[in-house]
Every structure is written in C-alpha cells, then in structure tokens.
Amino acid sequence: MVNRFVEKLRGFAPLTNQDVMLLEEVTKVVRPVSAGHDLIREGDRPDPVFVILEGWACRYKLLPEGGRQIVAFLMPGDTCDIHVSVLAEMDHNIQVLTDARVSTIGRADMDRLLHERPQISRALWSAQLVDEGTLRAWIVSMGRRDSAGRVAHLMCELYIRARNIGLIADGELLLPLTQIVLADAVGLTPVHVNRVLRKLRPTGGIIIRRGSIVISDPVVLARVAGFDENYLHRRLRNAA
Amino acid sequence: MVNRFVEKLRGFAPLTNQDVMLLEEVTKVVRPVSAGHDLIREGDRPDPVFVILEGWACRYKLLPEGGRQIVAFLMPGDTCDIHVSVLAEMDHNIQVLTDARVSTIGRADMDRLLHERPQISRALWSAQLVDEGTLRAWIVSMGRRDSAGRVAHLMCELYIRARNIGLIADGELLLPLTQIVLADAVGLTPVHVNRVLRKLRPTGGIIIRRGSIVISDPVVLARVAGFDENYLHRRLRNAA
DNA sequence: CGGTCCGTTGAGTTTAATCAAGAAACGTGG
DNA sequence: CCACGTTTCTTGATTAAACTCAACGGACCG
Numbered sequence: 195m196v197n198r199f200v201e202k203l204r205g206f207a208p209l210t211n212q213d214v215m216l217l218e219e220v221t222k223v224v225r226p227v228s229a230g231h232d233l234i235r236e237g238d239r240p241d242p243v244f245v246i247l248e249g250w251a252c253r254y255k256l257l258p259e260g261g262r263q264i265v266a267f268l269m270p271g272d273t274c275d276i277h278v279s280v281l282a283e284m285d286h287n288i289q290v291l292t293d294a295r296v297s298t299i300g301r302a303d304m305d306r307l308l309h310e311r312p313q314i315s316r317a318l319w320s321a322q323l324v325d326e327g328t329l330r331a332w333i334v335s336m337g338r339r340d341s342a343g344r345v346a347h348l349m350c351e352l353y354i355r356a357r358n359i360g361l362i363a364d365g366e367l368l369l370p371l372t373q374i375v376l377a378d379a380v381g382l383t384p385v386h387v388n389r390v391l392r393k394l395r396p397t398g399g400i401i402i403r404r405g406s407i408v409i410s411d412p413v414v415l416a417r418v419a420g421f422d423e424n425y426l427h428r429r430l431r432n433a434a
Numbered sequence: 435m436v437n438r439f440v441e442k443l444r445g446f447a448p449l450t451n452q453d454v455m456l457l458e459e460v461t462k463v464v465r466p467v468s469a470g471h472d473l474i475r476e477g478d479r480p481d482p483v484f485v486i487l488e489g490w491a492c493r494y495k496l497l498p499e500g501g502r503q504i505v506a507f508l509m510p511g512d513t514c515d516i517h518v519s520v521l522a523e524m525d526h527n528i529q530v531l532t533d534a535r536v537s538t539i540g541r542a543d544m545d546r547l548l549h550e551r552p553q554i555s556r557a558l559w560s561a562q563l564v565d566e567g568t569l570r571a572w573i574v575s576m577g578r579r580d581s582a583g584r585v586a587h588l589m590c591e592l593y594i595r596a597r598n599i600g601l602i603a604d605g606e607l608l609l610p611l612t613q614i615v616l617a618d619a620v621g622l623t624p625v626h627v628n629r630v631l632r633k634l635r636p637t638g639g640i641i642i643r644r645g646s647i648v649i650s651d652p653v654v655l656a657r658v659a660g661f662d663e664n665y666l667h668r669r670l671r672n673a674a
Numbered sequence: 675c676g677g678t679c680c681g682t683t684g685a686g687t688t689t690a691a692t693c694a695a696g697a698a699a700c701g702t703g704g
Numbered sequence: 705c706c707a708c709g710t711t712t713c714t715t716g717a718t719t720a721a722a723c724t725c726a727a728c729g730g731a732c733c734g
Binding site for chain 3: 612628
Binding site: 381 | 493495497498499501502503505506515517520521525526556559560562563565566567569570572573574576577578620621660662
C-alpha cells in the first residue's frame with residue numbers, strides 16, 4: 195500500500211531513495227484508530243508527531259460555553275504539528291472523523307529527519323506553509339463570505355487537497371462529514387448548514403447523504419464560493 | 435535602542451552572545467516605511483524576510499468583490515514569513531499601519547541562521563508555532579463569538595502580545611487602529627464596530643480616540659470576550 | 675478654506691440563530 | 705429479526721444579530 199505521507203512530501207521536494215526509506219522506516223508502526231476518538235487533547239504534553247496514513251481527522255477547540263469550532267481538517271499524509279515538541283502543551287484537540295490508520299514519529303527521529311535530511315526538511319516546511327495559508331483562507335471565509343460561500347469554499351479547498359493526494363475517483367469526492375461537523379467547521383448552526391446544503395443541491399455540485407456529502411461538481415461550487423477560478427483550474431490541470 | 439527582534443527571540447530560547455551579535459549584524463540596515471504602504475503584495479515573488487523593528491503592520495487579503503480581510507497583526511519584533519523562499523509567490527499582502535522601521539534578512543543569511551544556529555532556529559520555530567496558534571484563535575473567534583466578543587478578544591490578544599514585548603506603559607496600550615481597520619480584522623462592518631465600541635466603552639475597558647483605541651483595562655475586556663481568564667492572568671503574571 | 679477621511683447615529687432590511695417538533699437511518703441488545 | 709434508543713437530518717415559525725443605506729459632524733491636511 196502506498197505511504198501517503200511519503201507521497202505528500204514527494205510532492206513538495208524531490209526525495210532521494212534514502213529519504214524515502216527513512217520515512218517509511220520511521221512510520222512503520224501503524225495503529226488503527228476508530229472514528230470519533232481523540233488523538234490529542236488540549237493540555238496534553240505533546241511528544242510524538244502523529245501522521246495520518248488513512249482516514250480523516252480534524253483539529254478543534256471547545257469553548258467554555260459549550261460550543262465547538264473546528265480549525266482544520268486533516269487528510270491522509272497530514273501530520274499533527276511537526277514541532278510541537280518546542281511547546282509546553284497542546285492548545286487544541288485532534289479528533290479522528292473516520293476509522294483511521296495512524297503512525298507516530300518519535301521526537302528524536304523527527305529531529306534527525308529535520309536536521310540531517312535537507313529535502314525532507316524542505317518538504318515539511320512547505321507543507322507547514324501551505325497549512326498556514328489554509329488557516330488564513332479560513333479566516334477570510336469566516337470574515338467575509340456568507341453561509342453558502344463559506345460552505346462552498348470549504349468544499350473547494352477539500353476537493354483540491356484530496357485531488358492533490360490522489361483521492362478523487364470519477365471526479366467525485368466523498369466528504370465523510372456530518373452536517374453537524376460541517377457546521378462546527380464553518381461557524382454556523384447545523385440547522386442553517388442544512389438549509390444551505392439544500393439550496394446548493396439543485397446546482398448539481400453536491401449530493402447529500404446521511405453522514406456524508408459527495409462533491410460531484412467542484413466547478414459549480416467554485417462559482418458559488420467566489421473561489422478564484424483560475425486558481426482552481428490551474429490546480430486541477432496540474433493534478434490531472 | 436533595543437532590537438525588538440532579538441528581544442523577542444530571546445524570549446523563546448536562550449541565545450548565546452554570538453547569536454545576538456549575528457542577529458544584530460543581519461538586521462543592521464534599517465529602512466523607514468511610512469504608514470499605509472504595502473511591504474509585500476500578493477503575487478510577489480518573496481525573497482528577503484522582512485523584520486518589523488518599530489511600528490505595526492497587518493497581513494490582509496482582498497476579495498474579488500472588493501472587501502478586505504485582515505488575517506494577522508504584526509508588532510515590533512515580528513517577521514513576515516521566515517521561509518517564504520520555499521513558496522513560489524505570496525498569497526497575501528502586508529501593509530504597514532503606522533510609520534515603521536523595517537529591516538530585511540536576505541535568503542542566504544536566513545538559511546545560515548536556521549542551519550547553523552540551533553537556538554535561533556528553535557526560537558524562530560517557537561515564534562512560528564505561536565503565530566499559528568493565533569490564527570487558530572482567530573478562526574474560533576470568527577466562528578463562535580458575537581461581535582462584542584470578537585472585538586474584545588482581539589484586544590486581549592494584542593494586549594498580551596504587546597505586554598510580552600514590553601510595549602505596555604501605565605498598564606495601557608494604544609492600538610493604532612482605525613475602526614475601519616478593526617472592522618476588516620474582525621469581519622464586521624465599520625458601522626457595527628462603532629456600535630460595539632460604544633457599547634464597550636462604559637465598561638471602562640477602552641478609550642475611543644480618532645484613529646486609535648486605548649486599552650485601559652484588559653481584565654474587563656477578558657470578561658466580555660470569554661477570554662480564558664486563567665490564561666490571561668497567567669500570562670500577565672509571567673510578564674510582570 | 676475646501677476636501678477627504680473617520681466616526682457617529684438612525685431607520686429599515688437581510689441573514690442567521692433559536693426554538694420546536696417530527697421523520698428517517700442506524701446500532702444494539704434481546 | 706424485531707424493538708428501542710440515539711443520532712442525524714429536515715422543516716416551519718419566531719427572534720436576534722449584523723448589514724445596508726443614508727446623512728451629517730468633526731478632525732486633519734494641503
């Protein structure tokens with residue numbers, strides 16, 4: 195089975211054979227985690243770096259008043275904080291959304307990769323910067339887009355990320371997200387997300403299922419989202 | 435005059451004398467930039483790393499429909515993307531909000547610092563992680579707090595950051611932000627920000643001026659924001 | 675002294691939240 | 705295989721929050 199972590203890094207920098215071997219070695223031990231479980235909790239002293247090999251996860255924060263806000267989705271190949279070791283404790287939680295397969299990289303191993311393997315280091319840096327760009331894009335969405343735009347924009351982001359790691363089949367992507375999870379991500383109520391989805395459905399961009407949503411036409415969603423069409427197309431072409 | 439960049443890094447990791455000398459050497463050339471100017475524009479090919487030595491700046495994105503969303507504020511000591519060099523082009527703009535003094539670190543110098551000076555590298559990493567935490571906090575604010583909460587929470591963040599770098603005088607902090615800029619940061623309209631500010635004023639937490647706002651009682655704001663009181667107090671105590 | 679940018683205020687509208695209730699799918703244990 | 709509880713989705717009616725539109729005053733600048 196392909197190691198999606200290796201594949202992702204390969205997309206950011208040309209890895210040597212030895213780089214690949216090291217990465218595979220270091221993520222050799224895989225642990226299954228079942229849907230709904232927290233990988234990391236706020237306040238935990240972070241030590242090993244988690245790598246998601248299969249399945250989806252999300253970072254989230256709980257508010258004192260009881261609400262929840264998701265701040266990122268993690269897909270196969272994504273890591274939970276490369277350098278957490280420099281911080282004293284986690285400031286958010288990470289929850290697995292589907293049954294998943296997860297590996298961990300010990301702090302010593304990670305340090306070695308970062309210091310002795312320039313291409314790996316470079317690839318991890320790039321991944322980090324892309325993640326940061328995504329965080330900024332979320333802020334823009336929440337600050338300046340209406341509900342339909344937010345939902346559609348998030349879907350475009352997820353579609354492109356999935357495409358970049360080869361998760362798209364028949365041009366479609368199944369998002370394993372309930373409307374409740376979606377609501378926690380876009381900062382709306384589940385009730386309103388439901389209304390948005392049914393308004394979006396007639397466009398043909400999505401198919402609504404129980405517990406998941408299928409993105410069937412991302413170009414339509416891009417239009418709704420005010421997603422930079424050129425950007426989407428460029429990325430789509432590259433990945434094709 | 436103190437080099438706020440050095441001071442900031444010193445707060446994250448114990449620097450050697452040579453580290454400090456190198457950092458001062460590398461930020462020796464200072465350029466004044468007057469309020470309102472863009473340091474970096476979206477699409478620019480990024481090369482040198484900018485370091486803000488004096489003054490405030492913000493990162494922002496413009497939307498096709500004409501709106502603007504600020505995604506971060508930069509204070510003295512902050513840098514504009516340590517590793518932009520690995521990306522092809524900037525995905526956002528950086529604008530100076532006050533008259534400022536800015537230095538640049540060339541790509542080669544930055545690489546050398548990162549690879550040959552472990553403490554500097556570590557400090558820069560920490561700074562990066564803290565920035566990421568701030569981005570996540572913004573997402574939480576925009577997603578789950580009402581207008582007053584958002585404004586107050588942002589003010590708490592800025593107060594703490596300013597306090598950490600020794601910018602607080604008499605327990606007060608002058609935010610050099612117009613209500614328009616504030617609105618672009620919290621994702622509201624200037625009109626509504628104005629109403630929020632006037633609702634906040636009687637609490638004694640802030641003083642409203644033309645072109646700026648003074649935070650006079652952050653504890654009051656923390657209460658309005660639902661800002662984690664322990665967190666604030668802890669930070670306040672540490673810095674005291 | 676005129677122009678521009680900010681801030682202020684009010685009235686009316688839009689958007690999303692809230693409250694409430696019920697239907698459909700799913701999981702579990704008997 | 706069925707009964708039951710739970711979760712998710714759905715829909716309607718009402719309320720609350722924030723936006724829009726519009727107008728005006730004050731401060732600052734050239």
